[in-house]
Structures are given as structure tokens and as C-alpha cells.
Amino acid sequence: MLASTRDIIGIAEEEGIAVGSFNVYNLEGVVAVIRSSEQEKLPVILQIAPVSLESVGSALVALTLAMAEDSTVPTSVHLDHCPQQDQIDRVVSMGLRSVMADGSHLSYEENIDFTFNVVNKMRSFGGFVEGELGRLTGTEDGLTIPEYESLLTDPDQAADYCDKTDIDALAVCVGNIHGKYIQEPKLDFDRLSTIRDSVSVPLVLHGASGLPEWMISRAIDLGVRKFNVNTEVRTAFLESVSSGVGDKTLDLARLMEISIDSMSQVVTSKIRQFSGR
Ligand SMILES: [Zn+2]
Numbered sequence: 001m002l003a004s005t006r007d008i009i010g011i012a013e014e015e016g017i018a019v020g021s022f023n024v025y026n027l028e029g030v031v032a033v034i035r036s037s038e039q040e041k042l043p044v045i046l047q048i049a050p051v052s053l054e055s056v057g058s059a060l061v062a063l064t065l066a067m068a069e070d071s072t073v074p075t076s077v078h079l080d081h082c083p084q085q086d087q088i089d090r091v092v093s094m095g096l097r098s099v100m101a102d103g104s105h106l107s108y109e110e111n112i113d114f115t116f117n118v119v120n121k122m123r124s125f126g127g128f129v130e131g132e133l134g135r136l137t138g139t140e141d142g143l144t145i146p147e148y149e150s151l152l153t154d155p156d157q158a159a160d161y162c163d164k165t166d167i168d169a170l171a172v173c174v175g176n177i178h179g180k181y182i183q184e185p186k187l188d189f190d191r192l193s194t195i196r197d198s199v200s201v202p203l204v205l206h207g208a209s210g211l212p213e214w215m216i217s218r219a220i221d222l223g224v225r226k227f228n229v230n231t232e233v234r235t236a237f238l239e240s241v242s243s244g245v246g247d248k249t250l251d252l253a254r255l256m257e258i259s260i261d262s263m264s265q266v267v268t269s270k271i272r273q274f275s276g277r
Pocket of ligand 1: 081140178206207228
């Protein structure tokens with residue numbers, strides 16, 4: 001069933017677990033995430049990157065919303081990392097009610113103004129807004145943030161930011177990165193703990209691909225309720241599809257089914273970790 005991100009995170013909060021939020025780019029990705037969440041009977045979030053709006057746009061949004069409605073578990077649809085109000089307006093007109101307002105490229109004051117405006121618009125119909133403070137290094141959906149531009153979330157500023165924007169959830173930068181961790185991941189749990197004590201909204205951790213299980217559990221204990229996962233699922237899709245590239249007689253439906261299985265294995269493993277199973 002189509003649910004609001006607010007309700008899904010509320011379930012996670014009540015149960016002391018976290019929910020997985022998975023980037024989807026096509027039908028197969030949506031099927032894989034929903035299949036896993038139904039098998040595990042766990043709520044889930046499907047998220048769409050703005051880059052997809054430029055290519056398959058409204059069709060992907062409509063498909064994702066329709067499949068979320070048919071799901072047997074609470075499922076929400078979310079727009080990931082969006083820096084532009086017009087893109088947010090566009091997905092809202094298509095029926096999407098959950099967005100990440102990404103003002104991380106702006107100055108602090110501009111980020112507050114941008115996010116506050118998004119919240120104001122979304123509130124009029126009960127929409128959900130995730131904000132971000134700090135800046136993640138790494139590569140995602142064609143955007144690379146070099147290490148020297150990365151910024152960890154400042155706990156005092158986080159309290160002020162949440163207060164002034166009235167966001168529903170805060171994405172934090174505590175050493176997590178987008179894409180592949182080249183070295184052993186190092187999360188600043190002291191910082192995460194201080195942020196947790198400084199704000200009252202649920203926390204979100206992007207870049208959950210490649211984090212060891214103990215870090216996931218510790219982050220959940222410290223208030224993370226939504227993990228964003230992209231790289232590991234994308235890699236599963238790419239590897240499964242490229243394994244069939246040399247075979248010119250391969251049935252495409254079969255190849256897509258293989259890719260769904262492959263992505264679903266990753267999703268199942270992640271949502272089990274996020275739920276403490
Ligand atoms: Zn992200």
C-alpha cells in the first residue's frame with residue numbers, strides 16, 4: 001500500500017529500527033525492492049533521482065507510485081537530492097508527496113531559505129521533507145563532490161537548521177560518503193550522538209552501501225531511521241546485465257528476471273540489517 005514517508009519512519013521509530021530507502025531507475029529496480037520488502041514484511045521507501053526525471057520522468061514516477069499502491073507492505077515514494085523547486089513542483093503535480101530538499105551547495109542562510117520554502121509548499125498537503133546539513137563527498141547520479149568540498153554536520157547548526165526550516169528528517173554527514181568506500185569507512189559516532197541530542201527529528205544516513213553491520217546497528221542506536229542505498233543495488237544490476245552481454249541469443253525477459261533476483265538479494269540483506277534481523 002502507498003504510505004507516507006512520515007508514517008513509515010514513524011513505524012521505524014516505534015520499533016527502534018531503520019527503514020531502507022532504495023534508488024530505483026527502472027521497472028526491474030522497483031520490482032526488486034518491492035519483492036524483498038514484501039517477503040520480509042518490512043516497510044520500504046523507493047526513491048527517484050532528479051537525473052531520472054530528465055530521461056524517463058513522469059513514466060517512472062507513475063510506475064513507482066502504482067507499484068507502491070499494489071504492494072502488501074507500507075511503501076512510500078520519495079524524490080532524492082533535489083536542489084530545484086521547479087523539479088519538486090513537477091513531481092508533486094504527478095502525485096509524489098516526499099522529497100529531499102538539497103540545499104547543501106548553498107550558503108547556510110540560503111540553504112535555510114530554500115528548505116523552508118520547500119517545507120512551506122509541501123506542508124499544505126501534508127508532504128514530507130528531508131533536509132541535509134553538511135556536504136557528502138563521493139559520486140552519485142553523475143554528480144561528484146570532491147573531498148575538499150565535503151563538510152561534516154555541525155550539531156549546533158543542526159539544531160538551528162531544524163528549528164528554522166521545520167523539516168521532517170535530517171540527513172547528516174558524519175563521515176559517510178556516496179558511492180564506494182575506497183578505505184575502511186569511518187563514521188564519527190560521537191558527532192552523530194551529539195546531533196541526536198541536539199535535534200528532535202529522525203536522522204537519515206546516505207551512503208549506506210559498504211557500511212559494516214556493526215556500524216549500521218550503532219547508527220540505528222543513535223537515531224538513524226532511514227538509510228539511503230544506491231551503489232550496491234546499482235552494482236548488482238550492472239553486473240547481472242553485463243554477464244549476459246556476450247550472449248546474442250539470450251532472452252531479454254530472462255535477463256531482466258536475473259537482474260531483479262540479483263538486486264533483490266542486496267535489498268533483502270540490507271533491510272534485514274536495518275531491522276536488526
Ligand atoms: Zn544521498
